[in-house]
Amino acid sequence: MADSTHAILAGTRRPGPAPGLGRALRSRPDVPLAAVAAAFTLAQLLLVRPGMGLGWDETVYVSQVSSHAPAAFFSAPRARGVPLLVAPIASWSSSTALLRVYLALLSGLALYLALRVWRNLFPARVLALAGALFASLWVTLFYGPQAMPNYWVAVGALACAGCFVRAYADRDDRAALWGLVGGSTLMAWMRPMDAVWAVLPLLALALLRRRWRPLAALIAGLVAGSAEWVIEAYVSYGGLMQRLSDGSAIQGGLGWHLAVVDQLRSLGGRALCRPCTGEVPNPLVTAWWYVLPLLALLGLLLARRARRTLPTLVALACGATAAFPYLFMIGYAAPRFLLPAYALVAIPVADALAHLVRGPGGSRRPVALTLVVLGLALHLAVQLAVLTHTVGRTTADRVDWDRTAALLHRLGVRPPCLLTGEEAIPIAFYTGCDSAAVDGHNANSTRAIIEETARRIPVATLTTANGSPPAYARTWPVHRFGDLRLYVAPTAQKGTGT
Secondary structure: OHHHHHHHHHOOOOOOOHHHHHHHHHHOOHHHHHHHHHHHHHHHHHHOOOOOOOOHHHHHHHHOOOOOOOOOOOOOOOOOHHHHHHHHHHOOOOOHHHHHHHHHHHHHHHHHHHHHOOOOOOOHHHHHHHHHHHHOOHHHHHHOOOOOOHHHHHHHHHHHHHHHHHHHHOOOOHHHHHHHHHHHHHHHHHOHHHHHHHHHHHHHHHHHOOOHHHHHHHHHHHHHHHHHHHHHHHHHOOOHHHHHHHHHHHOOOOOOEOOHHHHHHHOOOOOOEOOOOOOOOOHHHHHHHHHHHHHHHHHHHHHOOOOOHHHHHHHHHHHHHHHHHHHHEOOOEOHHHHHHHHHHHHHHHHHHHHHHOEOHHHOEOHHHHHHHHHHHHHHHHHHHHHHHHHHHHHHHHHHHHHHHHHHHHHOOOOOOOEEEEOOHHHHHHHHOOEEEOOOOOOOOOOHHHHHHHHOOOOEEEEEEOOOOOOHHHOOOOEEEEOOEEEEEOHHHHHHOOO
């Protein structure tokens, strides 16, 4: 690992056959990018475990296209991009491992394509290092093979920013214009509001400099990607403004919230930090977060000398606006929210590191090179440690959901069936049931409807060990399982023959 990092940073040739290899890599700049993307895919398959069960949000997205369980309630902030992404597998197979492998392969290909957009804007070694920096973050590896939108917003933003710089510089670059349409469409499919934040600098620059073709391509992509979300707002959510309002309420009310420390707390492997309390992780875990803006600023300062001010500035500006709402406008944190910012900032950071280890004329700086390699090796070790811990804890939680589903089956709760209460949405997916709630952000039913349903099909209500069941379930037989209490309607008990 240290040797490969050394080679990327120094851009030098090693003894023996390496000169021929060096010339081959320079003549084929796609090779290092493809190698990084392939390593990223392989790392996901080896470290994140294809058999890791689906998480809460994943069950919501996958259930929209899966025949394994009824579609879960789709709350206002969500968009249909992830169901569309997983449909080629989830629509006919219930295999989580197959879905994970598919997403790992697809995420590796997407990273390669997004980096390739920047091929003529930065040296191949810088892009390869940028891809490695982004891909080796525990949060990137963890969410790459998951049915979640944030990674796809990240690669869409990375591709979009690079295509914009190319289209800005060359009005006849049709491929860049189509890349703008594709990148902005992908982002808007996944998370419409995130897409807008990520391209704000591009829209502003296109307007100020009257670059109408890039502006039109961006707007066309945003419209194409968000059209279904807007139409659905009027069909199912009471209108666009109502959907936006509901989405804000679900996220705790968008406004001025200083979430920087919350994001720091989440770096230790907390998938969702809400409420975000507790200590900030060990400085070894958070150190890279402090170094990141310093290296990004250094990359901007050095960009003028290397004549890449515009692409560097665009990457940093889009990264800043993509991160802004999650650092200053939301009252909780999740590390995946900042994936688009990390992807964009990785290029200036890699450029700064490459400059640090190379003197005038391309000569190496041995001391700087050694320090950078050691720092990156320590950083990688920390990231892998956090990833291993996070995967282990997450896998155990999802195994518990699977065991709860198995117990419910033994108690007679089999499809068609309905679950309500604590963690009803993910456990319902594992059980093959529908889910319902009478209050909260996922409210989609009433007490009367649930009571009527319990007279026709198996229904169960889940509570915590110290929780109280709703009035309609208080007389139902109760079964203990770990920290949960399962109140099962008599309808299900009759189905078991007991």
